[in-house]
Amino acid sequence: MTSTVETTTTRPAGPPAAPPSRLRRTVRTSEFTLVTLAVIGFVALTLTTDGNMLSAGTLAAFFRFLAVPMIIGLAQMVVLAIGQMNLSVGVLTGFCAMVAAWAMLEAGLPAPLAVAGAMLLGAAVGLGNGLLVVFTRINAFIVTLATMTIIDGLRYGVNGPGTYQDYSAGLAELGQASVLGLPVVFLIACAVAAMVWFFFARTVPGRHLLASGGSPFAARLSGVSNDRSIVLAHALSGLLAGVAAVLTLAQSGSVNATIGDDLLLPSFAAPIIGGVALAGGVVSVLGTCLAAFIVRLVDVAQAQFAINRRWVDLIVGAVVLGVVLSGAIRAKLSRRSS
Amino acid sequence: MKQEDTTPEQPPPARLPLWANPRIGLVVLLIALIALFTTLRPAFLNTQLTLVPMQADISVYAVVGLSQLAVLSLGHMNMAVGRMAAMSAFASGLLHDRLDAPLILALAGGLAMGALLGALAGLIIAHTGVNSFVVTLALDFALIGLVSLLYATFTDGVAFNGLPAGMSALRTDTFADYCAGDVCGPEIPLLAPIALIAVLVVGLLFRWSRTGREVLMAGSNAKAAQLSGIPVRLRTIQAHALSGLLAGLAGFLLSANNGSFSAGVGDGFLLPSFLAPVLGGTLLVGGAVSVLGTVLGTAITQVIYKGLNLLQFQVDELKLYIGLVLLAALSLDRVRHVLAERRGVPA
Numbered sequence: 001m002t003s004t005v006e007t008t009t010t011r012p013a014g015p016p017a018a019p020p021s022r023l024r025r026t027v028r029t030s031e032f033t034l035v036t037l038a039v040i041g042f043v044a045l046t047l048t049t050d051g052n053m054l055s056a057g058t059l060a061a062f063f064r065f066l067a068v069p070m071i072i073g074l075a076q077m078v079v080l081a082i083g084q085m086n087l088s089v090g091v092l093t094g095f096c097a098m099v100a101a102w103a104m105l106e107a108g109l110p111a112p113l114a115v116a117g118a119m120l121l122g123a124a125v126g127l128g129n130g131l132l133v134v135f136t137r138i139n140a141f142i143v144t145l146a147t148m149t150i151i152d153g154l155r156y157g158v159n160g161p162g163t164y165q166d167y168s169a170g171l172a173e174l175g176q177a178s179v180l181g182l183p184v185v186f187l188i189a190c191a192v193a194a195m196v197w198f199f200f201a202r203t204v205p206g207r208h209l210l211a212s213g214g215s216p217f218a219a220r221l222s223g224v225s226n227d228r229s230i231v232l233a234h235a236l237s238g239l240l241a242g243v244a245a246v247l248t249l250a251q252s253g254s255v256n257a258t259i260g261d262d263l264l265l266p267s268f269a270a271p272i273i274g275g276v277a278l279a280g281g282v283v284s285v286l287g288t289c290l291a292a293f294i295v296r297l298v299d300v301a302q303a304q305f306a307i308n309r310r311w312v313d314l315i316v317g318a319v320v321l322g323v324v325l326s327g328a329i330r331a332k333l334s335r336r337s338s
Numbered sequence: 339m340k341q342e343d344t345t346p347e348q349p350p351p352a353r354l355p356l357w358a359n360p361r362i363g364l365v366v367l368l369i370a371l372i373a374l375f376t377t378l379r380p381a382f383l384n385t386q387l388t389l390v391p392m393q394a395d396i397s398v399y400a401v402v403g404l405s406q407l408a409v410l411s412l413g414h415m416n417m418a419v420g421r422m423a424a425m426s427a428f429a430s431g432l433l434h435d436r437l438d439a440p441l442i443l444a445l446a447g448g449l450a451m452g453a454l455l456g457a458l459a460g461l462i463i464a465h466t467g468v469n470s471f472v473v474t475l476a477l478d479f480a481l482i483g484l485v486s487l488l489y490a491t492f493t494d495g496v497a498f499n500g501l502p503a504g505m506s507a508l509r510t511d512t513f514a515d516y517c518a519g520d521v522c523g524p525e526i527p528l529l530a531p532i533a534l535i536a537v538l539v540v541g542l543l544f545r546w547s548r549t550g551r552e553v554l555m556a557g558s559n560a561k562a563a564q565l566s567g568i569p570v571r572l573r574t575i576q577a578h579a580l581s582g583l584l585a586g587l588a589g590f591l592l593s594a595n596n597g598s599f600s601a602g603v604g605d606g607f608l609l610p611s612f613l614a615p616v617l618g619g620t621l622l623v624g625g626a627v628s629v630l631g632t633v634l635g636t637a638i639t640q641v642i643y644k645g646l647n648l649l650q651f652q653v654d655e656l657k658l659y660i661g662l663v664l665l666a667a668l669s670l671d672r673v674r675h676v677l678a679e680r681r682g683v684p685a
Contacts, residue, residue: 085471132665136672139622141415145612146664153658160654257654268475278469310486317480321462324476328466 030275030327034290041297049304060183062300064175067189067247068093069292072263073270074196075240077288080271081200082213082233083280084140088129088148089241089267094260095155096122096245101164101255111168118249119242125151126238130231140234156257165254175250185247190289192243197285199236209233214281269295269316273323294319363674364618364634367667368641375645382648385525390512392644393526397533398591400636402607403614404540405584407632408577410615411544412557413624414470416581418459419611420604421481423589426452426582428488430590431498431599441502449586455481456582460575470578489601497600508594529591536587540580541629553577558625613639613660617667638663 046053053059072089079086100118103109109117129147133140177184199206211219212229220226248259272278273294274287295316302312375382382388402419409416416422430448433439439447459477463470489496513523543550556563556570564570588607593599616622617638618631642663646656 136669138668138672141622142612142616142668143665145609146661146668149609149657149661149664151661153654153656153661156652156654157658160652265475265479268472269479272472272475278472308487308490310483310490312483314480314483314487317476317478317483320476320479321473324468324472325462325466328468 031284031286031290034274034287034294038290038293038297041294045297045301045304052304053300056181058300060178060181062296063186064183064251065299066292066296067183067185067251068244068263069266069270069295070189070289071192071240071244071247072267073274073288073292074193074285075237075244076267077271077274077276077283077285078196078240079140079233079237080276080278081209081280081283082229083278084133084230084233085144085268085278086126086129086234086237087141087144087264088125088151089237089244090260090263091148091151091155092122092125092238092241092260093244093248093263094255094257095125095151095158096242097248097255097259098155098158098164098257100245100249101167102158104167105164111170114168115171115246115249118245119239122242122245123235123239126241127231127235129238130234133234134227134230140230155260159257161257163254163256167249171250172253175247175253183251185251189247192240193285193289196240200283200285205229205232210281210283212280266292266295266316269320272320275327361619361628361631361634363670364631364638368634368638371638371641371645375641375648379645379648382645388644388648390525390527392640394529394595395643396633396637396640397527397529398588398595399610399614399640400533400633401536401584401588401591402611403618403632403636404536404629405581405588406611407615407620407627407629408540408581408584409470410620410622411550411553411624411627412470412574412577413622414463414557414574414578415474415622416456416459416578416585416611417471417474417608418455418478418481419581419585419588420607421478421485422452422455422582422585423592423604423607424485424601425455425481425589426586427589427593427599427603428485428492428601430502430593432492434502434599435492435498435500439502441504444502445590448590449583452586452589453579453583456585457575457579459582460578463578464571464574485601496602497598501598505594506597509597529594532587532591536584537629537633540584543580544627544629549573549576554625554627557623610636610639613664617664619671 042053053062072093075089076086096118099121100114103114103117104111125147129140129144132138132143132147136143174184179187200210208219208224209229209232211222211224212226216226219229244263245259249255252259270291271284271288273291274289275284276282276288298312298315298319301307372382402423405419405422406416426448429451430444433447434444455477459470459474462468462473466473486496493499508528512525512527514525516523544554552563552568553573553576555566556568556573560570563573585604585607589603592603596603614635615627615632617635618633619628620626620631639660642660643656646659651659
């Protein structure tokens with residue numbers, strides 16, 4: 001899947017091909033597979049729970065807790081686009097959330113300022129990651145491993161083991177609000193995803209970023225600054241982690257130093273299931289969001305059937321392995337047939 | 339750093355100046371850190387309180403570092419070190435709990451479990467060509483779930499009750515407890531020689547054995563290795579199996595150190611597994627490893643942990659400083675590299 005997805009990503013649609021092959025191409029895309037999987041999973045879950053899934057409360061909760069995994073997956077995806085990784089996304093989310101809560105409660109800042117501050121902080125830390133990678137030429141995996149450790153310490157340092165709650169009535173209201181049955185936090189996440197899609201599909205820096213990821217050498221020969229792409233990708237990843245922090249603040253009502261601990265592995269799972277190549281140069285915003293949706297389905301199934309929480313990890317791991325294997329097999333088959 | 343790559347027929351163009359050898363720098367840093375902590379807290383040199391537990395910790399985490407190093411030699415990663423350790427600790431515990439296996443058999447079962455899991459990861463990576471990061475990450479995900487489920491099924495909670503005979507001695511005794519006449523051994527925990535054997539075997543493997551050299555060649559350039567008749571797939575599987583085996587050994591050592599086979603074994607392995615080899619000068623791109631550097635890297639990390647602990651730093655500050663030290667060490671290494679390049683010395 002990682003190799004076949006090349007033609008299906010956010011690049012602008014090419015000249016329309018003959019109708020049958022176009023249908024075939026659509027069916028063959030990884031997004032189509034994911035949509036099918038998501039629909040089948042959703043319907044199956046609805047049927048097996050006697051429609052409980054469709055009741056307003058369950059549905060709203062489903063989408064409310066989909067928002068953060070979506071954004072965190074995108075935050076990882078942006079860095080994967082240049083063929084690098086950001087191990088600090090999870091702890092950075094927690095750190096931004098803690099700092100924003102501290103700003104509202106202890107420093108007395110109004111909520112909008114704290115929200116902007118959280119996003120700025122995320123972007124600044126991401127910028128720092130990017131600059132470190134560019135100036136030291138150390139592998140991004142190692143740089144973000146080090147900054148992950150540092151931020152982990154800082155995150156705990158904000159309030160120790162204590163919990164912040166009741167920081168802002170407005171934010172809490174936003175976290176619980178719905179429009180047409182859909183939670184506002186989910187709509188915000190969708191809007192952010194649309195912006196990320198637009199960035200990669202239609203803007204010059206986004207296209208440059210993908211070019212750098214696809215082939216740094218070719219990008220440099222075409223006048224694209226790889227260093228700028230790297231810094232931009234890491235800053236954007238940090239910004240998205242900041243957004244995830246704000247959404248967490250809004251929906252959970254209380255934050256402590258463990259926020260973000262369980263986000264690192266899902267941040268990789270969503271893009272990888274979604275068909276983003278680790279080698280860089282390829283992104284799939286829709287695929288990443290759909291993968292987050294599918295992982296969420298597994299989560300809900302666990303809650304509905306009161307299964308041991310640990311089955312979720314096992315299943316998600318098996319799904320990632322399965323997707324990876326089937327992608328490799330499919331690539332092998334298509335190579336043989338052509 | 340890459341001196342392991344130079345072939346014996348080709349004399350190196352210029353002798354490495356002393357300051358350009360990263361391992362000398364690590365030794366100096368280690369001595370400086372010990373001196374610093376000793377002046378701040380004389381208790382740092384207290385044998386019972388600090389030195390013996392620290393040696394046990396270094397033994398455990400040196401093996402963890404080697405486990406990662408085994409796949410870094412290929413330019414691969416093993417994100418599942420911790421869970422492989424947990425699974426093999428489970429296998430050891432189960433063997434003892436159900437079959438009443440003695441210590442050696444329990445250890446062998448654990449190591450076999452680790453090696454099998456590693457080989458499975460290697461098999462998938464070698465035959466599909468999928469990035470090792472993805473495969474081992476997914477494996478880690480799956481094993482996290484499996485480990486807790488297995489412990490929930492086979493034990494009352496998250497740990498086995500009993501321990502094989504002799505395992506608690508590994509935890510509490512040092513060689514000073516064993517005397518021949520009037521002569522007693524040094525104050526070294528019984529775990530240390532086990533780790534030392536692992537270090538020696540891995541060091542010899544990558545320096546002198548055909549298999550080890552071929553793994554390094556495959557890591558440095560897989561295509562060239564393939565064309566020179568090296569069975570790259572087999573070597574990939576072997577390197578991952580070695581990584582799993584060492585992870586299993588680390589799981590056993592930590593269980594011995596903790597005094598139980600529990601589900602939490604290996605939870606904190608991921609970060610140290612990368613810290614030690616990277617501090618020691620092993621590259622992520624593959625083709626070069628430094629076993630001695632890994633041991634030194636582990637020693638430095640553990641000295642910092644213990645020292646800051648004695649100075650009553652909080653957990654969060656500990657993490658902060660470990661991260662900063664890692665960044666500083668890597669940046670210094672980079673500076674050293676650039677300086678050496680300028681002088682025309684390969685470093």
